[in-house]
Amino acid sequence: MTHVKAYAAQSPTSGLTPSTIERREPGAHDVEIAIEFCGLCHSDVHSIRSEWGTTKYPLVPGHEIVGIVSRVGDSVEGFTVGQRVGVGCMVDSCRECDSCLEGFEQYCEVGMVGTYGAPDKRNGSVITQGGYSQAIVVDENYVLHIPEGMDPAAAAPLLCAGVTTYSPLRYLDVQDGDSVGVIGLGGLGHMGVKIAKALGAKVTVFTTSPAKVDAALALGADNVVISTDSDSMAGAKHTLNAILDTVAAVHDLNPYLRTLARDGALIQLGLPSEEMPAVEPGLLIRKRLAYGGSLIGGIAETQEMLDFCAEHGVVCDIEMVSASELDKAYDRMVAGDVKYRFVLDASTL
Structure with missing residues (x-):
C-alpha cells in the first residue's frame, strides 16, 4: 500500500479536511496516476453532505481527474509512464453484462463502481476514494488518454x-442545423452549449436570470430565453428538436416541453434531491415527445468526446482553487457563483 495526502469529509457537516489515504500497489492491469488536477462537480457536494442519503465516511470526492502516469502494471497495454491521462466517474463495472459488453459501462446491470464512495468489488469491503488526492490507481480499462495540446486543468471537468x-x-x-435547448447555464449547461454548437446545432439557452444573457451569448448561444417570462417562453413554442435539462434544483418541466417540435426529446441530466412536479402526459402524446434521462457516458464514448473536443477546441471554462479553498468553493457552487467549473490544483494538497 502507498499512503497519499488527500482532503476528506468525515461526516455530513465536517467539510473537507486534510487526510491521508491508502492506495493499492499497481496490479498487472493497473495504472498509477500522479494527480495534477481534479474538477469539482455538484455531485461532490451532494455526496459529502449526504444529500442523497447514501454516503459512507470518510469520503474523498472527485471524479474529474487528470494526471501523469507514474507506474504501470506488467500487463498494461496502451499506457506508459509519463503520459497524461484522465479518470472519470467510474473505475470498474462487471464487464460481462450486455451494457458493459456494448460499451455502456455506466449502465452496468450489476452496478458500476464509482470513482469514489462505492464498494470496490475487486478489493473486498474497500470503499473507493476519489481525486482530491495526490495519486490514484485505476484499472487500465477505465483510464482515458488526454489529447496532446489540451489544457489539462480545463480538460478535467x-x-x-x-x-x-x-x-x-x-x-x-x-x-x-438542428435546434437544441439547454436549461441552466452552470457547469453542465455551459458544456451543453459548447458541444451542441460544435455539432453544428442552433442553441437556445433557458435561464431564470437576465444577468446570464450576455454570458450565454458569449459562449455561442444563438438565443436566450428568460424562463420566468411567459412571453419569451411563448416565443420559443415548438421551435426545438432536443433539450438538455442541466438543472439540479426542483422545477416544472412542462413549460419546456411546450417548446419542443414534434418528435422532440427532453433529456434530464440534473438530479434534484427532492421530487419534481409531474410531467403532463398530454404534452408528450400530442407531439410524440420523449422525456428521458442520461448518465455520463461509457469509456469509449468518453474517449470519443475528449477527441471531439480536442478537434473542435472545446474545453471547460474554469476557476482554479487550492485545497484550503474547497469548502468555500462548495458554498459558491451551491450559490451558483462560478463560471463555470472549479478545478482543484492537486499540488496544493
Missing part, C-alpha cells in the same frame, strides 16, 4: 460535465 452533455446529444443524433 470534461470527464463528467463534458461527457454528460455529449452522450445524450450523440444518442439523439443531433446534426448540423
Whole structure:
C-alpha cells in the first residue's frame, strides 16, 4: 500500500479536511496516476453532505481527474509512464453484462463502481476514494488518454460535465442545423452549449436570470430565453428538436416541453434531491415527445468526446482553487457563483 495526502469529509457537516489515504500497489492491469488536477462537480457536494442519503465516511470526492502516469502494471497495454491521462466517474463495472459488453459501462446491470464512495468489488469491503488526492490507481480499462495540446486543468471537468452533455446529444443524433435547448447555464449547461454548437446545432439557452444573457451569448448561444417570462417562453413554442435539462434544483418541466417540435426529446441530466412536479402526459402524446434521462457516458464514448473536443477546441471554462479553498468553493457552487467549473490544483494538497 502507498499512503497519499488527500482532503476528506468525515461526516455530513465536517467539510473537507486534510487526510491521508491508502492506495493499492499497481496490479498487472493497473495504472498509477500522479494527480495534477481534479474538477469539482455538484455531485461532490451532494455526496459529502449526504444529500442523497447514501454516503459512507470518510469520503474523498472527485471524479474529474487528470494526471501523469507514474507506474504501470506488467500487463498494461496502451499506457506508459509519463503520459497524461484522465479518470472519470467510474473505475470498474462487471464487464460481462450486455451494457458493459456494448460499451455502456455506466449502465452496468450489476452496478458500476464509482470513482469514489462505492464498494470496490475487486478489493473486498474497500470503499473507493476519489481525486482530491495526490495519486490514484485505476484499472487500465477505465483510464482515458488526454489529447496532446489540451489544457489539462480545463480538460478535467470534461470527464463528467463534458461527457454528460455529449452522450445524450450523440444518442439523439443531433446534426448540423438542428435546434437544441439547454436549461441552466452552470457547469453542465455551459458544456451543453459548447458541444451542441460544435455539432453544428442552433442553441437556445433557458435561464431564470437576465444577468446570464450576455454570458450565454458569449459562449455561442444563438438565443436566450428568460424562463420566468411567459412571453419569451411563448416565443420559443415548438421551435426545438432536443433539450438538455442541466438543472439540479426542483422545477416544472412542462413549460419546456411546450417548446419542443414534434418528435422532440427532453433529456434530464440534473438530479434534484427532492421530487419534481409531474410531467403532463398530454404534452408528450400530442407531439410524440420523449422525456428521458442520461448518465455520463461509457469509456469509449468518453474517449470519443475528449477527441471531439480536442478537434473542435472545446474545453471547460474554469476557476482554479487550492485545497484550503474547497469548502468555500462548495458554498459558491451551491450559490451558483462560478463560471463555470472549479478545478482543484492537486499540488496544493
